[in-house]
Amino acid sequence: MTRLAAVLGWRLAQALVVAMAVGTMSFFLMRSLPGDMAYRIAASRYGLDMVTGAAAAAVRAELHLDRPAVEALALWWSNLLRLDLGVSAVTGRPVWSEIAEQLGHTARLAAAALTLSVILGIPTGFLAGLRPRSWLDRCSLALAVVFRATPPFLVGLFLIIGLSLRSGLAPAAGPDDAAGLALPALTLALGLAASSSRVARDAMARTAAAPFLEFARTKGLTDRAAVVRHALRNAATPVVAYLGVQLAFLLEGVVVVETLFAWPGIGHALVHALFGRDIPMVQGTVLVLGLGLVLLSTAVDIVCLVLDPRPRA
Amino acid sequence: MKTPLGARHESIEDLSSSVAAKYAGFGILGVIAAIAVLGPTLAGESPYTQHLDRVLLPPGPGGLLGTDYLGRSNLARLAYAIRLSSGLAVVSVLSAAVPGTLLGLVAAWRGGWLDRVIALVADATLALPGLLFILLLLGFAPGTIWPFYVGLALALWVEYFRLVRASSAVLLASQQVEASHLLGFGLPYIIRRHLLPELMPMVLTVSTFGVVTAVLTMATAGYIGFGLRPPTAELGLMMSEAFPYWVEAPWLLAAPVLTLVLVVTALTLVAARRHE
Numbered sequence: 001m002t003r004l005a006a007v008l009g010w011r012l013a014q015a016l017v018v019a020m021a022v023g024t025m026s027f028f029l030m031r032s033l034p035g036d037m038a039y040r041i042a043a044s045r046y047g048l049d050m051v052t053g054a055a056a057a058a059v060r061a062e063l064h065l066d067r068p069a070v071e072a073l074a075l076w077w078s079n080l081l082r083l084d085l086g087v088s089a090v091t092g093r094p095v096w097s098e099i100a101e102q103l104g105h106t107a108r109l110a111a112a113a114l115t116l117s118v119i120l121g122i123p124t125g126f127l128a129g130l131r132p133r134s135w136l137d138r139c140s141l142a143l144a145v146v147f148r149a150t151p152p153f154l155v156g157l158f159l160i161i162g163l164s165l166r167s168g169l170a171p172a173a174g175p176d177d178a179a180g181l182a183l184p185a186l187t188l189a190l191g192l193a194a195s196s197s198r199v200a201r202d203a204m205a206r207t208a209a210a211p212f213l214e215f216a217r218t219k220g221l222t223d224r225a226a227v228v229r230h231a232l233r234n235a236a237t238p239v240v241a242y243l244g245v246q247l248a249f250l251l252e253g254v255v256v257v258e259t260l261f262a263w264p265g266i267g268h269a270l271v272h273a274l275f276g277r278d279i280p281m282v283q284g285t286v287l288v289l290g291l292g293l294v295l296l297s298t299a300v301d302i303v304c305l306v307l308d309p310r311p312r313a
Numbered sequence: 314m315k316t317p318l319g320a321r322h323e324s325i326e327d328l329s330s331s332v333a334a335k336y337a338g339f340g341i342l343g344v345i346a347a348i349a350v351l352g353p354t355l356a357g358e359s360p361y362t363q364h365l366d367r368v369l370l371p372p373g374p375g376g377l378l379g380t381d382y383l384g385r386s387n388l389a390r391l392a393y394a395i396r397l398s399s400g401l402a403v404v405s406v407l408s409a410a411v412p413g414t415l416l417g418l419v420a421a422w423r424g425g426w427l428d429r430v431i432a433l434v435a436d437a438t439l440a441l442p443g444l445l446f447i448l449l450l451l452g453f454a455p456g457t458i459w460p461f462y463v464g465l466a467l468a469l470w471v472e473y474f475r476l477v478r479a480s481s482a483v484l485l486a487s488q489q490v491e492a493s494h495l496l497g498f499g500l501p502y503i504i505r506r507h508l509l510p511e512l513m514p515m516v517l518t519v520s521t522f523g524v525v526t527a528v529l530t531m532a533t534a535g536y537i538g539f540g541l542r543p544p545t546a547e548l549g550l551m552m553s554e555a556f557p558y559w560v561e562a563p564w565l566l567a568a569p570v571l572t573l574v575l576v577v578t579a580l581t582l583v584a585a586r587r588h589e
Contacts, residue, residue, distance in 0.1 A: 017437030
């Protein structure tokens with residue numbers, strides 16, 4: 001139990017540092033924008049011809065733009081600690097309700113991509129690891145090298161050209177149906193599977209050469225039983241641990257792929273908030289993405305603890 | 314099911330670790346560097362000069378790699394894009410490697426609360442992938458290059474810190490370092506003679522992957538549209554500008570795409586560690 005507590009405590013501290021860093025950066029971002037912030041925000045909220053001194057004054061009071069920097073920063077932090085992300089400077093709606101809408105789309109995309117990458121990558125890797133230097137091993141290595149050298153936006157570009165423009169198999173944009181999910185999820189999954197298949201392959205090859213597996217076969221188990229009963233669980237730990245490493249790739253990929261395929265998720269919202277200089281939305285989306293990464297990493301830590309309960313050296 | 318379970322575990326990724334692959338990597342990098350150095354001279358014009366009477370020309374005697382939709386020399390633009398990317402990569406990797414390595418040494422040497430604090434900051438940094446850092450910084454100065462330098466350096470230093478921290482802790486506890494210490498040698502000598510020779514190869518490998526990250530990140534940002542702005546010659550921007558013409562002028566799209574993929578592959582081949 002103590003190891004679990006240590007993991008949770010460390011991750012909690014990590015989450016706090018992330019929140020403080022993002023909050024502080026957003027605060028200075030807000031202050032650094034050119035022109036009178038209150039008028040800018042009022043203009044983007046109510047339209048250019050509706051800006052009055054009163055509207056700007058209301059915005060100024062609402063966002064504490066009239067306070068000195070130190071006091072405003074303290075207020076900003078206290079809002080953050082109370083999980084109050086404020087109001088979008090563009091739409092005027094609370095940032096949380098905006099994000100709540102987008103989070104579902106992002107989660108759907110990320111889940112589909114991860115599932116697809118596990119289906120594509122892990123069995124291939126395990127099979128290749130059971131037979132090192134076979135044709136399957138060499139083919140999957142070549143594919144992994146190619147897809148690791150091709151960033152997600154290029155994979156997406158090729159998929160759009162090949163599957164959407166050339167053959168019309170799948171739509172290039174739009175979250176409306178399952179077909180719309182195909183290309184963005186595949187784009188992310190190919191990059192993820194390229195790495196995870198090699199990790200799975202190395203883990204399985206190492207396990208396959210281990211003495212305990214030799215013993216399992218010597219005591220009379222069939223190859224299949226030896227692999228299913230003994231090899232899989234041992235080979236799973238590095239694969240699951242690597243999933244934690246891949247989460248960062250997934251997160252960056254989500255931002256890129258959502259923008260590329262006009263997928264209405266958090267990454268897309270982040271890029272648009274940046275274009276519109278909507279700082280509360282920028283802060284909210286970056287925070288949710290960063291804290292989501294911490295949360296998922298914690299889940300991976302816990303799964304690793306369950307899979308391999310031995311105390312670490 | 315016939316499975317050679319007893320098969321000896323062969324070296325991992327033997328393809329990429331072979332010496333031939335390493336030379337191939339250096340060869341590709343040489344060709345790319347030659348394009349960057351000689352390109353503008355061969356093209357004979359600036360990457361911004363437009364010739365609206367000769368747009369989308371195929372590669373040939375007229376323009377070595379053809380012309381884009383504004384009649385600009387594709388070769389000159391490619392050369393400047395490579396220079397821009399490699400410049401960014403070298404500067405951001407250096408400004409991540411030096412502080413990262415130093416912090417790793419300090420943490421391993423002093424230990425205690427200092428070690429814990431730096432490790433916590435490093436872990437928190439990992440929760441914000443480089444792209445998010447860069448996006449936040451781009452908010453301060455859209456369309457400029459310094460958010461890339463700063464964001465990449467902020468995201469990349471963690472790897473050096475972790476690597477150097479872990480390896481130095483082992484080395485500092487070793488007998489040869491203890492012997493040096495007892496003989497009266499100071500920290501600078503121990504770092505120079507005992508730590509750096511062991512650390513440098515690892516730091517170099519990480520740096521190579523750092524260059525890959527930097528080049529890919531800038532191209533990604535350029536392509537998506539939140540990076541540098543036209544008319545800058547940048548790999549990602551070149552791709553997004555060439556994409557609408559992929560039927561009429563596939564070479565226009567192919568030049569930056571091939572360059573990017575080849576650079577990344579070559580760097581991966583060069584960096585691949587030999588697994589004994």
